[in-house]
Amino acid sequence: MRPFEFFRKDDIAKTVSQKNDRAKFIAGGTNLVDLMKKNIEQPDYIIDVNTVLSETVEADKKKLRIGAMSKNSSVAKNADVLKEYSLISRAILAGASPQIRNMASCAGNMLQRTRCPYFYDITTPCNKRKPGSGCSAKEGENRMNAVIGYSEDCVAVHPSDFCISLAALDATVITRNSKNKKEEIEFKNFHRLPGNTPNLDTNLPQNSIIEAIEIPKNNFGRNNAYVKLRDRSSYAFALVSVAAALDLENGKIKDSRLASGGVAHKPWRWYESENFLKGKMPTAENFSAAADLAIKDLKPLSNNGFKKEMLRGAMITALQNSLNP
Structure with missing residues (x-):
């Protein structure tokens, strides 16, 4: 892991304004730290977002709102989630381990990278890691890889369980940019298919950060x-x-x-x-x-x-x- 500088800001606008190609946000660090250890990510700056984002989970008559910094485990056991949005709890509990769920943030979960073995092996070509280098998995060991929606450039799959429940329940991603402007992205449009830019996992703008996830009230809480x-x-x-x-x-x-x-x-x-x-x-x-x-x-x-x-x-x-x- 290469040396880096660590920063902590006191509001969203200041935090997002520091984000660039040489900087990475860190919340729980359950994915980023692994990527740094493997030299897949080599940021010069790490920006802690724990102090500027909410970890509140709250429900009203219209929706459930999950703060970006909410830990996976706290969402899974939240009373409102268990009563009205239990699919989310079931999906979270199917993922990772209790220790990781206790650390991982919900926004970080949404942004985690693929677990394709060739992505993690920096000695092999991978368009997701190095655009234009090739896709080793397409003709290699691909039993874990995609069966639909893939391209000639990438056959990797999305790793999150939490996100599958959000997709099913028509969630919306709430973001803020460096000017503190709010933007909403329908969850179905948040993640990308690989096309010819498999290095881009999401449609989150460069100058934005996830603030919360909202799930509309529905009748799927029981069955x-x-x-x-x-x-x-x-x-x-x-x-x-x-x-x-x-x-x-x-x-x-x-x-x-x-x-x-x-x-x-x-x-x-x-x-x-x-x-x-x-x-x-x-x-x-x-x-x-x-x-x-x-x-x-x-x-x-x-x-x-x-x-x-x-x-x-x-x-x-x-x-x-x-x-x-």
């Missing part, structure tokens, strides 16, 4: 589930994950939400499957048909064809589990 399939049961990233939520009325599905991790460069929503389920009975046959719609457009790589049936099974299981949360 939801999060299924994560991985190589081991603790502290492992998803091969495939599915967040499922149902809004049931008079025995039928009034609305549904389906999102996945482990399949794409960003949290992936299955809109066609959701639309199929609207107005239908919550039966095994309909859940199976919805899963078939989800997998029909998958394009597995050389070593991850198993993800197709794995995703199908995970989606059916998540929908079934939503009926008996």
Whole structure:
């Protein structure tokens, strides 16, 4: 790890004004410090944001607001989250370890980098790490990589579980810039597909910082589930994950939400499957048909064809589990 200077500011505008290509923000540090140890990130300046961002989690009649500095563990056990937005808690508890959840901030979780092994190996070409160098994973060891939405330049997947629940629940990212101006970014537009710029993970402006995440009030608080399939049961990233939520009325599905991790460069929503389920009975046959719609457009790589049936099974299981949360 190369030497760096450490700073702490006293307000958002001053903090953001110091951000540039040579500086990085640090909150819990659960991802950035690893990247620095691997010499993937080599900032000259580290700016502590703990003192300028809120860690408050609060709900009103219209929304849940999660402060950027809220720790993953505190959100997962928050009473309002457990009562009305329990899908978020289920997703968080499926990720990392208790020690990391106690340190990791929610905004930092959203900004974490991929765990593709070639990204972490600085001796190999990686367009995400060094644009234009090539993608080692595309023809290499890619069992953990994408099956949809990838490009010739990158087949990496997004690593967060928390973000899959935010995608399913139509969250909004609240940001502030160096002029203290507020901006809202719909969560579906926050993370990027790789295209020919896989080095860019999000659409967060350079001169901005995440202030909070807001989730609109919904009817998915009771019937939801999060299924994560991985190589081991603790502290492992998803091969495939599915967040499922149902809004049931008079025995039928009034609305549904389906999102996945482990399949794409960003949290992936299955809109066609959701639309199929609207107005239908919550039966095994309909859940199976919805899963078939989800997998029909998958394009597995050389070593991850198993993800197709794995995703199908995970989606059916998540929908079934939503009926008996």
